[in-house]
Amino acid sequence: MADSFDVVIVGGGPVGLWLACEVRLAGPSVAVVERRQDRVLQSRAGTMHSRTLEMFDLRGLADRFLAAGKHQPEWHYGMLDTQLDYSRLDSRFPQTLRISQATTEKLIRERATELGVVYLAGHQAETIRQDHSGVAVEGVSDKGRFELHGRYLVGCDGARSLTRQQAGIAFLGHEGTHSWLLGDVRLDLPEGKSPMTKYNEHGGLLIAPPGEDGRSRIVVTTPDETDPALFRQEPTLEELSRITRQILGTDYNMRDPFWLSRFSNETRLAERYRSGRIFLAGDASHIHAPFGGQGLNVGLQDAFNLGWKLAAVIKGEAHEALLDSYEEERRPVGKQLNDSTLTQNVLMTAFSQGGLGLRKMVSDCLAFPEVNEKIAGQISGFSVGYEDVGPLRGFSDTRCPPGAGIRAPDCRVRREDGSEITVYQLLSSGRWLHLSFGKGASVSLVDALRKESVIRVRSAERPTKFFDGAAAVLIRPDGYSAGVL
Ligand SMILES: Cc1cc2nc3c(=O)[nH]c(=O)nc-3n(C[C@H](O)[C@H](O)[C@H](O)COP(=O)(O)OP(=O)(O)OC[C@H]3O[C@@H](n4cnc5c(N)ncnc54)[C@H](O)[C@@H]3O)c2cc1C
Structure with a gap:
């Protein structure tokens, strides 16, 4: 077996595996180092949110998860009487899905096998060091010691992350109190x-x-x-x-x-998500009480954000600076995740008479559809956007077109030959999508991308209100807009 890979991932839980899938889909080689010999069988994360289902749909995989789980339109917030109503979300998946983490991991692992990810079970990482050209990880397996090299290394090694410690990244927050x-x-x-x-x-x-x-x-x-x-x-x-x-x-x-x-309710957030050639994702970067069923969902979205960026830099398509956008885009989401669970923690430890009164008041507020929808949008990952981050650095085009960073909704588009296809189906190969309408304008950033990395479609009509008035839209591999013209 070769001991050099483009990306080495420490930790083969769901986040590490999903990141490996995303890097591999785009071409670079990837190895996952996992200390466990067997899969996790405990249910752990039982709630999959609709934005995560959309993420799997963006790779043509949603049906595998839907078939294995149970549809659940409502779920609790802070154990209050009024539930969050996910059925109002404007998505093909207006729901949460009850599915055990064991099943989620199994399905992602099957995908990783299909894509040719090297998965090294029974390999415990012990030392990680980096220099200007790469990262080395050393450790022990039942066959003796091993050493692997990567151009980049990502620590998806959970709450007590060795990667985070050895990269010298602080885990800011507080001990559990309840x-x-x-x-x-x-x-x-x-x-x-x-x-x-x-x-x-x-x-x-x-x-x-x-x-x-x-x-x-x-x-x-x-x-x-x-x-x-x-x-x-x-x-x-x-x-x-x-x-x-x-x-x-x-x-x-x-x-x-x-x-x-x-x-x-121990709650912590990594001070940085990157140190040189080392990155953190999933529980290695954020921990909190599992209220609202969010940790795994956010971790998978971390991986989805990082995977295509690593691949673009490795393939020489983008400059290193693109990798900084990972922390810029995802750390605020980790912060919001921690804030959300801390808020629920207040509600879930409010046993005094005043506390019970507070709970009733917040529960009554959740009965207002707008309030309910706002919080459901936040917990489900629906309202996550990167509009405030500015231009995607790392490409030769440094302008930030309007509409960049917004979640692109799925919808059918009619191609000029009359055939129909959905936006998410067009994105399933992990490439960028440039959609143009009418006379065929083009978002300038598309000229900075390699031809083979972009699918260009001229649509005969503008499908949903997201595309109203647009002449062209460029959509990133992770389903967020990179600009609307
Ligand atoms: C009770 C409970 C309920 C939850 N419910 C939900 C929910 O409904 N929805 C939700 O989204 N989240 C939920 N979560 C959170 C979710 O379980 C975690 O966020 C998720 O497991 C994080 O995945 P990960 O891949 O980042 O880390 P992990 O699952 O912890 O995986 C890390 C992997 O790294 C490996 N590893 C660690 N160190 C090394 C090393 N040195 N060398 C090699 N391998 C190493 C470990 O063996 C492990 O396999 C819940 C958590 C709990 C405890």
């Missing part, structure tokens, strides 16, 4: 009782709809879960059942746990 207990368990729930949230002076509780194996995810806390010594204690079914009865008066015959765990 803990939650969770279990994937069997329950005898009466009809219509799931999903369920319950919150009172005894504690807070959330029951998600049953997963793929028929077990329900239950999450509980009480006002007393504030002792840091408790955070490290092994959870038990008895404890979960006791707290559930304390809040609900019943435990619905709780039994047969597949996974019991505890998490806290």
Whole structure:
């Protein structure tokens, strides 16, 4: 096996695997170093949001995920009574999808295999060092020591990231102050009782709809879960059942746990997402309590943002400066993610009389459709845009055309020969898309790209309101506009 790759990724969880897929799709070689021998079987992330489904749709993969999960139009915010209504999102996927992280990882891994990603299971990275020309990673596997070289290295190695530590990047934030207990368990729930949230002076509780194996995810806390010594204690079914009865008066015959765990509201954000040739993505760059089901979704979008940029620089299509836009675009999203979970944390630890009043007031506010839609847009990743970041540096064209950084919606376009295709289908090969209407204008940045990297389509008509008045639109490989003319 060659020991030199264009990109080496440390950590073969979902984010590392997805990043590998994106780099490989564009051509460069990539190796993933993963210390585990086997796949993760615990459900962990159970919520996939609609922007993530759109991301998979942009690569022609959404149906694989939809077939494996369960459609869920509403989901909780801060365990409040009023749920967020995702069915109002203007998307082909107005929903959240209940799908276990184990299944998500399995599907991404299948894609990585199809694309020829080198996946080195049972390889634990120990030392990472970089110089002006590349990065080396050394470590140990069951066959002995290994050393790999990459032009770039990305740490997708989770919350306790070795990459982050060895790159000297600070992880700014605070320790946990409150803990939650969770279990994937069997329950005898009466009809219509799931999903369920319950919150009172005894504690807070959330029951998600049953997963793929028929077990329900239950999450509980009480006002007393504030002792840091408790955070490290092994959870038990008895404890979960006791707290559930304390809040609900019943435990619905709780039994047969597949996974019991505890998490806290420890919240941190990497001070930088890049140090020279080393990058961070996913939990290596942001951690928080899993409220709203966002961490994996944001991590996958980090990878989607970085993959095509690394490939463009490796192929000599763009200058190094393009890589700086990764942190500029994605770190604010990580910050917003942490703010969102901290806000929910306030609501989810508000057991006093005033706190319960605050919860009722916010819950009532969520009943206003505009408020509900705004927060659903934020949590689902829908309202993420890069409009404020300025021109995409690294290309010979340095202007920032209007409309750059906006999420391009999917819609059908009619080509001049009369055939129809969707915008997302056109983007599925991971190239840029230049769409022009009418006489055929062109967004100037397109001239700075290689011909083979852009699909050019002249559309006979302007399909949705996003394209109203436009003569041409250039869309990046990750589905955000790079300019509207
Ligand atoms: C209870 C719970 C519920 C959650 N629910 C949701 C949800 O509904 N939606 C959502 O979006 N997110 C959710 N999350 C968050 C989600 O699980 C994480 O954000 C996600 O796992 C991050 O993926 P990752 O690939 O960045 O990191 P990880 O999944 O942690 O993967 C990192 C990988 O790196 C490997 N690794 C680490 N160090 C090394 C090394 N030195 N050498 C080699 N390999 C190494 C590890 O073995 C691991 O496989 C939840 C989390 C929890 C705990």
